[in-house]
Amino acid sequence: MKTLFTKRPKTFASKLSFMLITGTLAVIFLVFGLSSLITRKGLINELIASNTARISIFSNRLEKDLKVVEYSVKNRTSSFREHIDDKDACKAIMKEIAEECNVRESFYALKPEVKGKLMVDALKDENGRIRITERPDNYKYQYHHYYLIPERLRRDYWTPPYFTTIAAQRAITYSHPVLDNEGNLLAVMGADILLESLTDSLDAIVANHAPIEGSYLIILSEDGVYISHPDREKIANETYITDARENDSPELESLVEMMREGNSGSETISLYGRKNLVTYTKLDGVGWGILLATPFDALFKRLSKTLILSLICLLLCLIVAGLLISRITWKMSRPIVRYSDASMKIASGDLDTPVDKVSTGDELQTLGESLENMRFSLKEYLHEMMESAAKRESMEKELSIAHDIQKSMLPSGECAVISSNDIEISGFQEPAKEVGGDLYQYMMKDGCLFFIIGDVSGKGVPASLVMAQTVCLFKAQKSEATPLEIVNQINNQLAEGNTQNMFVTLIVGKMELGSGKLSFCNAGHDPMMLMRNGGVESVEMAHNLPAGLFENFGYKMDELQLQRGDRLVLYTDGIAEAENPFKEFYTLARLEGRLLRCSTTVPAELIDEVIEDVRGFADGAPQSDDITMMCLYYKQ
């Protein structure tokens, strides 16, 4: 049993089956419980109605039996009063009363103060013979309740049950006051009946009209003593209070209290350890109470049987339904299992196995189609991805080659540093991408130093091509060419057919080593910085347009007389516009400040110090532009 509740179903079909069966079970039990409650309520209401009708029959019968005795006495009252002074006549009247079927004994007792002290009994023996006796003089009948209460209250009185002195039978006595015309008491007449005769008669009626087997009748005297009870031992011995308290039935006490107050109705109370429906009423004439009790277990006995049978049938139906539900859910969940398998294959990379098609015409079919579409799309996408990756790899390879080519176009190897007795020049470049648009170059021709530094507009391959073209044009110059001529040539070559409007800023310089005379032409590039005598200053130069924009543009050339010890620093905007993580620029001012702190005269070391400072400033921020720097030292 424990396993049933702890081991949860794992498959979707079993889960669905479990939930459906559990849900169905819950609904069935709910409906069953409700219908059972409604049926019980209906049965109780039906019983209340039938018990109310029956208690009316029983009380009528009881009243009738009592009235028979009462009338047998009352009907002879006037005759008795008429002959009250005639003892024989009175005895004859008593004999008549005693002869009545239910009466065991009749009597009359004169009021001593009016008619003298006399009490006469007419007692019927077992054979029906009547024996009339006069009570002895010392018998104080006037001290007894059967006399005193009618005398005092001028009303009829039924005594509680008592044991008869002769046969030790339980009896009750009816007594009736005989009054004169002024209402004065003359005597008390009465009759006894055996309790058994009364209850036997009632039992027969109850048996004939028993609503439910197990129902029983309780009759209480005016004093609350049991006159009739299914437990014969309680008759005459117990009152409703002693019975209720002795047998732990407190609700009986409160119910009888209500009844004695004149109420009638039906209540559900616990009586002798069983739940009972008790219908009750009060007999107004004698002040007795009558209760008809039906134990609930007797009432619901048949219902319980029906209930158990229904439950068994229900459980059988549930087992069959459970099997059917399991089969149906297994069948319905098959496509889900297939889709699950297909998803697993797709997830593992198998995009070639098609998803099984199902033709349920519902969401499951749509789900299958969607899954197949997804597989197909994934397959295509993957194919495209692979193609594009191959292309990118090829391009990256080409770019790497281009990078190498571009790098080879810059001074390298033995030419990376030109050093003579007069000058030493060195350069540095770090492109932002595989290929860049910055350029620098220098060369010695016929005792003159030619150099160029430039920055092509844009980035990437187009810029690198312009850069390569510019460097080639620079390298191809003759020794007698002036910087102006070189710039003009580069400008015209680049401008020709420049549909992309690309241009290049550049400075081309030519230094005569012996004299230190420097002629240069600036095509829109940042000014050179001259380090002289411990200071740093920008070199004044003409403001020309970048090369490549307009053919035959009229560039102007400048000259500068270098002194021994001067250092000339050239750079591209990648230095001044290098960014740190806070998007702040390095700036020319910071470059000037750094150059001021440089003590070395070796160009390569100077460049290294500046580049290191730029990298420190950038603090790992991605490089956004090519960085190029060149330093010329005019030796002492």
Add this chain to the structure above:
Amino acid sequence: MYSILNDNMRGIITRALAVLVALSICSLLRAQSAAPDKEHVLYTFWTAQSQYAGYIIADEEGLFDKEGLDLILRHYDGTPATDMLSSGRADFISLTLVDALEARLKGLDLVNIYQFMHESSFVIVSRNPIKNLQELRGKEILTYRAFNNVLIDEIEKRLDGDVTIIDVYSCVDVFLAGAFDYLICTSYNELMQLEDSGFKIDRGNVLRFSQSGLNIPEDGIYVRREFLEKNPETVDKFIRACEAGWAEAETDPEHSLDIITDKMSRNLLLRNRYHERRMLATMIRLRGKEKSTRLSREEFDAACAIFDDEAINSISFESFTR
């Protein structure tokens, strides 16, 4: 057969026979010493009920027999208890203290040998709230005057005769029927019968005699002086058996109730176990905390004080008690 026994075996048999003879003689002597006295009768002034629980238990459980008493317990059969004692038909009678003093005044030389109740059980039940005796002036009061007549007379005296006492056998039924508004009854019987029939009892509508300076002890056991003088040991045995009976009734009330209700059934009396249980509990309470078996001088004087007859002074406490 004899010849086949050796000397040792013969010796053993001889010794065994001697022991048997000695034992037989001892048992005969013992039976003679425990032989019961002659038959005695204990007669109660009312029918069998829990009021006499100790005596009924002693009788039914053989406690009198254990004391070597051949005692027959009889209950009221219409003959007054004093008549039973005076005529010699009973040796022990239960009687109230007041009735015993009245009988003594009438010449019955009885002696109190066992005082069970040390509190008064008498109460006045009113249909309306009542605070003191004086509220009963001009009223009619029901009671059953079979016993304690002098006590009832004392009520009349205290009200200067301005009250009517109605003597009724079935006073509870008459009161419940609404014929009268006041009832004098005992707390261990009629008061509980009223409650058992649904009459609401509370402190406001019950006036106890003990609250009105009339806390006169009630039930005790009496014998004739002559009997006491001749049978002092019998009286001692009787008292021991009665005490044992009451002790058992107190320690095992349910078993006692089984015995009492069974006896009531045999005597063709109406019986109600719930009622008897409460009666037994009340009787034990009315016995007082001391549980003394002797009447005290103060109790005796209190009872004598309600008698008008000067002759009451001639009865000394010493002559009235054992």
